[in-house]
Amino acid sequence: MSQSLQTTETNEDFDVIIIGAGLGGLGAACQLGLSDKNVLLLEKHNVPGGFATSFVRGRFEFEGALHMLSDIGTPEDPGALYRFFKRIGLVPDLLKFKHIPEYYRSIFYDGYDTVIPYGVEEYFNKLLELFPSEEDGINNFREICEAIYNGIQYIGSRRGKVSQKDIIKDHPWIARVVGLTLQDIFDKCFNNKRLISVISQPWGFLGLPPSRCSAYSFLGMTMSYLDKGGAFPEGRSHALTSGMVKCFQKMGGTVKFNALVSKILLKNDKIYGVELLDGKRFHSKAIISNVNPICTIMQLLPDGTIPEGYKKKIYAPEIGPSGFSVYMGLNASPQELGLKEHETFINKDDDLDAAYDSFRKIRDPRYIVAACYNNIDPTISPQGTSQLVLTTLQMGDEWQIIAPDQYHKIKDNYADKMIQMVENTILPDIRQYIEVAEVASPLTYYRYSKNYNGAIYGYHQDVYNSPMMRLKSKTPIKGLYLAGAWTNFGGGFSTSILGGRVAAGLYLSDNKEGEI
Ligand SMILES: Cc1cc2nc3c(=O)[nH]c(=O)nc-3n(C[C@H](O)[C@H](O)[C@H](O)COP(=O)(O)OP(=O)(O)OC[C@H]3O[C@@H](n4cnc5c(N)ncnc54)[C@H](O)[C@@H]3O)c2cc1C
Structure with a gap:
């Protein structure tokens, strides 16, 4: 300073x-x-x-962060x-809020494509419909999620004045889950890789894959979204x-x-x-x-x-990850483009640890989210257009060592690879509709916010x-x-x-x- x-x-x-x-x-x-x-x-x-x-x-006002x-x-x-x-x-x-119709769409390079709803009942029924052979594990997982959420609500209702004795007696899962990763919980319930990937899709909201992410944080977040839905101002x-x-x-x-x-x-x-x-x-x-x-x-x-x-x-x-985003104004409506959902997670495969490793390498993105805001608010961009924002995570320190004369080339190349992931899955001819595009790297997020390493969630949210x-x-x-x-x-x-x-x-x- x-x-x-x-x-x-x-x-x-x-x-x-x-x-x-x-x-x-x-x-x-x-x-x-x-x-x-x-x-x-x-x-x-x-x-x-x-x-x-x-x-x-141009003629687009982009949302900078909120999904x-x-x-x-x-x-x-x-x-x-x-x-x-x-x-x-x-x-x-x-201020008024719009309600997001569905939790998320999840799509993989092998063609697997599903939409996950909000609502506790609807969510677990969807998992049972998609993975019927995992019924016992899914029911067990649901019990754990509900027990943790009840505990979190109890803590919230006590305004910080919680007795450890009551927690251990009435909400033992809270005491148990504090030291567990999300993967530890999955290991107790199932080992179907696709099921784990589908449940874990929003792991980018916390910045860590199941093997490192705090189960308390992920399951608390998931249950809160299922219970109250997602909103957008x-x-x-x-x-x-x-x-x-x-x-x-x-x-x-x-x-x-x-x-x-x-x-x-x-x-x-x-x-x-x-x-x-x-x-x-x-x-x-x-x-x-x-x-x-x-x-x-x-x-x-x-x-x-x-x-x-x-x-x-x-x-x-x-220190946790920063973001990398490609903000695009497309000159066609979501209907013309066939984009029906707000939030689509695009995955190369089920290897979530490899996806996390890719945050440390500025080469090939493996996991991105494509948010089409018009599906929440049709007036978010001019009539007949769409606002599509691609986001993944990147560790800020990797970007600090790039030579200044290489920065723009590397940034554009990485943005191009993210657009390729969209071409390979949800919108093969996306490039012909791009009217404006702006790219934000960890250096952009650092410059704007002055957060160390451009970190968007602060410290890592591990156990x-x-x-x-x-x-x-x-x-x-x-x-x-x-x-x-x-x-x-x-x-x-x-x-x-x-x-x-x-x-x-x-x-x-x-x-x-x-x-x-
Ligand atoms: C691309 C992207 C997507 C995201 N998506 C979501 C999402 O869908 N849902 C979600 O919940 N979260 C999301 N997040 C994360 C969320 O935006 C952040 O975690 C949150 O906004 C952090 O808020 P903060 O108050 O800690 O910090 P900041 O937003 O960094 O605020 C710090 C403030 O302090 C000011 N400041 C800094 N230094 C000084 C100084 N010396 N003097 C005066 N002022 C100063 C800065 O200008 C800034 O206004 C996303 C973030 C990004 C970047």
Whole structure:
């Protein structure tokens, strides 16, 4: 982070300053908006949202990140996130949601092609219909999934005040699953490779294949989608994040854009404010940082203020993947193209570990998702056109070592291979319809978000970094809290917002107890 040249005291004092208006920062801001605290939200860009944004190319406005949002449900059967949005005044007046008709389509190079529905009953019936010889294993798997989901709902209902004794007595699967990978659960139920692939399709939402992914995270996510469905905000994620900003302001919060924080200020080891790149200073006794923890701790804080043990905690977890996306505006409607589903996972085969290995090599993608947003919202692109976005994951460090003069060639070549996967499966003549295309690599995501390695979910979401074990919001510096994908419940829209709310809640309780 560059040093500012001249400092200017603004004499503006706040109870809390939030650095970053990504989903973690916005979750914290809106939670604090419900209290009587005087809060300042600072964002380096001129728009809120971080990854949760959109951009325009030609006559298309592309969704930057969101494929499907969990935890929304319906107004009659709302998820926890919808209930929060209602409390802050975002729904139903400022924002509406579209419901995604099906969970996903799954297609393989050998021609296998199936569509998986939402709904717990519908999902397990579909698995039984596709794999009748695996009936016992599927029923066993369902019991485990339901037991884990009941446990997660119990924990959610207790607002963090959970008794380990009750968990072990009433929800033993929660205690058991914490140390298990998704593959460990599959091994207890079945070993049909195609069945495992079909169930695991959304593993890219967590960034790790079954052999490494936390069973708790994957099964919790799956059951939440099955139970409440997937949603998409009308107006894309930009409407969601700018709506959250409006709610925060209505509740009395202050927002400043184009405000890059370059320093967190400490006096006698206590937080007393922040300094911006242009030298302006704002004061507060508490800070919630939505900036990734490595940057918050190692760059924003003064040297020598953080215990070595905590630095190890920050550096020890493995950093998760970044994304690689090809955003395409096609000059034909989804009907003309035969694209009926929103989310199609395209796989070369059932070797999910090989697919994960391909994230480390910039050669051949093996697993991508093609999202046709018109199937959720027909108005998302001009009439007679379609918005198709191809996404896979790539490890950011592999892209940092590319020579600058090779970058564009390598990026275009990789995008071309992803388009070939579409040609080989769902749309053989896709190239003749491409009107505009924009490609984002891990370097693009890094440049935009400043997340370490361009990581889109923060640290890896493996068993050592599942929601129970992940870095928490509280830091050793009194008054400094962390929020966002790297902490609490991990990456993703609803989890990052929830993590921000947790950080705000911790501040409020420390403040009530007189600690800050
Ligand atoms: C291509 C793609 C597809 C995705 N698909 C989905 C999906 O379908 N469903 C899902 O749930 N999740 C999805 N995600 C993941 C999800 O978008 C992220 O996990 C989540 O948005 C992370 O939010 P965050 O608040 O932790 O971080 P960020 O979005 O990185 O926000 C951090 C904010 O801090 C600001 N900031 C940084 N440094 C400073 C500074 N020094 N001063 C001031 N401001 C600063 C940044 O500008 C940014 O606004 C996707 C992500 C990508 C990229």
